[in-house]
Amino acid sequence: MNMQEYIEDAEKALLHTYNRYQIVLDKGEGVYLYDLDGKKYLDFCAGIAVFALGYHNEKYNDALKVQIDKVIHTSNYYYNVPAIEAAKKLKKVSGMDRVFFTNSGAEAVEGAIKAARKYAYLKDGSTDHEIIAMEHSFHGRTMGALSVTGNPKYREAFEPMIGNIRFAKLNDFESVLSNVTDKTCAVLFETVQGEGGIYPADESFLKKVKALCEERDILLILDEIQCGMGRTGCMFAWQKYSVKPDIMVTAKALGCGVPVGAFLLTEHVAQNSLTSGDHGTTYGGNPLAAAAINIVLDLFEENHIIDNVKEVGSYLEETLDRLVSDYTCVKERRGSGLMQGLALTVPAGDVIHKALEKGLIIVNAGANVLRFVPPLVIRKENVDDMAAILRACLDEIEMG
Numbered sequence: 001m002n003m004q005e006y007i008e009d010a011e012k013a014l015l016h017t018y019n020r021y022q023i024v025l026d027k028g029e030g031v032y033l034y035d036l037d038g039k040k041y042l043d044f045c046a047g048i049a050v051f052a053l054g055y056h057n058e059k060y061n062d063a064l065k066v067q068i069d070k071v072i073h074t075s076n077y078y079y080n081v082p083a084i085e086a087a088k089k090l091k092k093v094s095g096m097d098r099v100f101f102t103n104s105g106a107e108a109v110e111g112a113i114k115a116a117r118k119y120a121y122l123k124d125g126s127t128d129h130e131i132i133a134m135e136h137s138f139h140g141r142t143m144g145a146l147s148v149t150g151n152p153k154y155r156e157a158f159e160p161m162i163g164n165i166r167f168a169k170l171n172d173f174e175s176v177l178s179n180v181t182d183k184t185c186a187v188l189f190e191t192v193q194g195e196g197g198i199y200p201a202d203e204s205f206l207k208k209v210k211a212l213c214e215e216r217d218i219l220l221i222l223d224e225i226q227c228g229m230g231r232t233g234c235m236f237a238w239q240k241y242s243v244k245p246d247i248m249v250t251a252k253a254l255g256c257g258v259p260v261g262a263f264l265l266t267e268h269v270a271q272n273s274l275t276s277g278d279h280g281t282t283y284g285g286n287p288l289a290a291a292a293i294n295i296v297l298d299l300f301e302e303n304h305i306i307d308n309v310k311e312v313g314s315y316l317e318e319t320l321d322r323l324v325s326d327y328t329c330v331k332e333r334r335g336s337g338l339m340q341g342l343a344l345t346v347p348a349g350d351v352i353h354k355a356l357e358k359g360l361i362i363v364n365a366g367a368n369v370l371r372f373v374p375p376l377v378i379r380k381e382n383v384d385d386m387a388a389i390l391r392a393c394l395d396e397i398e399m400g
Contacts, residue, residue, distance in 0.1 A: 003036040021356055028055025031375050031382055033361065044362045044386055049194070049226045049339065049373040052253035053299055060256060060295050067291035075282065082290035089297045093235045096248055096264035100274075101285030101293075105225035105251030106140025108261040111279055112188070112247045113144050113162075115265060116219045119273040120185035123217075129185035130164040132176060138195035139188070139223055148188055151196070170199055173208045180212070186219040186247075187212075191237035192227035197366045198334050198341025200232075206243040219246040219269060225261070229253035230300060230376055232337035233310045240336075253376070258292035260284075305376050313337035315380050316372065319387050327394045340372040341365050346397055354393040360386055 001009075003024045010020075023035045031054050033041045046052065053060055067082065074080055087099040102108045113131065120129040133139075133148040140146065146154060147161035155161060169175040170189060187209055193199040213220045222245040227237045229250065234240045236248065246269050251261030265273070283289070300306070313336075320333045320340055332343040344351065348364035355362055365371035374382070 006036065021353075023356070030054045030056070031378050039359065041356070041359050041361045042382065042385055042389070044360065044372050044374040046253075046373055046375045047257065048252070048363065049231060050252045050255075051257055052229060052231075052305065052376040053256050053296065053303075054375040054377045057256075057299070059299060060292075063291055063295035064258070064288065067288050070287070072288045073283065073286040076280065076285065080285075080287045080290065082287045082294055083285040086285070086290040086293040086297075089294060090254075090262065090264065093297060093300075094248065094250075094264055095239075095244060097267040098265045098270035100263050100265075100279065101289065102251070102261040102263065102281060103259050103283050103289075104140070105223075105249065105261045106142045106145040107281070107284070108225070108249035108251055108263040109139045109145040109148070109223065110142055111263045111274075112221050112249050113148065113186075114279055115247055115263070115269065115273040116186035116188075116221060118278060119219060119269055122272055126183075128164060128183055130166055130181060130183045132166045132168050132179045132184060132187045134170045134189040134193070135167050136170070136196035136199070137190055137193060137223075139190075139225075171202045171205045173205055173212075176209055177212065180216070180218070184216070184218050186221050188221040188223065190223040190225075190227060192232060192336055192339055194226040194339070194371075195365055197343070197369045198339065198371060200237070200334070200336050203241045203243075206238065206241050210243045213246070221245060221247040221249070223249050225249055225251045226373070227336070227339055229296075230306050230309050230337075231339045231373065233306065233313055235300075235306065237336065254296065255289060255292040256296045258289050260289040260292060303377070309337050309376050312378055312380060312383065316340055316383050319383050320372070323387070323390065323394070326391075327398060329394065329398055335372075338372070338374060338376055338378070342370040342372075344368045344370065350397060351390070351393050354396060355389055358389045358392060360389040362386075362390075 006024045025033050026036045027034050031043055033043050090099050100111055135150040137150040139149050144162055147165050150167045166179040168179050191201050222238050224236045247265050249263045254260055324330050324333050329345045330342055335341050348368055348370050363371050
């Protein structure tokens with residue numbers, strides 16, 4: 001079958017919830033992907049910030065093969081060594097105290113919401129506590145995660161949501177403060193907003209919200225699903241400002257392709273929230289998923305991934321800043337490390353389709369923002385290649 005025939009079969013068999021680009025990807029090598037026709041693409045999407053280590057990393061692949069030959073799944077009725085080791089390593093790099101493994105970021109958000117509500121319930125026995133989330137945020141598609149996602153277009157067809165959610169403005173402390181009541185149990189936001197347009201939380205905002213939470217015994221929940229795992233130049237974005245959350249959620253690059261997520265808690269929250277029977281998962285933290293986490297964290301250290309992000313991230317920022325200066329249709333760059341966005345005066349989709357034709361994979365973060373979340377192993381020469389293609393696309397757009 002050729003590529004078009006596969007696409008036609010997909011349209012007949014898959015639920016149409018995605019407007020997919022008209023290529024079928026077949027394999028990857030390093031920072032490149034190849035379609036069924038053998039066309040090569042420079043990947044600045046990384047499976048939406050997932051494939052941090054690049055494609056066909058032999059040590060990663062071999063570690064998963066070894067675990068597959070041992071045991072893939074046992075259930076959480078029993079301990080397994082990969083999960084124990086993964087929890088220890090994740091505690092070390094995050095500074096958090098307790099780990100619950102999930103299958104996705106959305107599930108991690110669900111667990112964080114439950115932990116926050118149980119924490120508040122144990123304090124006063126009531127079930128009407130409120131969570132403050134942020135406008136333009138994105139936390140996932142499940143009902144709880146959707147309820148705290150600050151974009152009405154994602155929620156309106158699925159109302160009613162879980163309720164008792166208030167929305168404030170990111171980087172506007174007074175907006176948060178005005179939404180606090182005696183029922184507020186948590187403040188939840190992405191340390192760097194992803195889908196909402198690549199907006200980092202300001203240091204002053206983070207510190208003020210943290211101080212407010214400590215003063216009123218409100219839990220701070222930080223969503224590091226997309227911006228975590230080294231993407232901003234720290235293992236987790238909040239570590240740059242030393243604003244430690246009470247609960248943190250992570251996923252995406254945590255497994256580098258194997259579906260896995262986690263929510264992590266401080267010891268205080270863990271001892272005063274979820275207990276036996278409150279939460280569970282069939283697949284979460286199974287030996288295969290945990291083996292992926294273990295090798296990912298090992299390779300991050302072995303290959304000095306964070307150092308590479310700092311170096312190449314700065315170069316990417318400089319490169320994108322030059323585009324802002326050189327093109328009238330490029331308004332602004334924002335982001336941190338290897339999580340960057342370019343705000344445009346034209347639809348991002350116009351640029352994305354042109355780039356795809358020229359062998360560059362990028363995605364959007366809103367209607368008018370190009371998102372750059374490449375594998376964390378990219379080099380400066382890959383940034384140069386990306387910029388050359390992007391300039392060709394922008395030239396075509398500006399010349400009409």
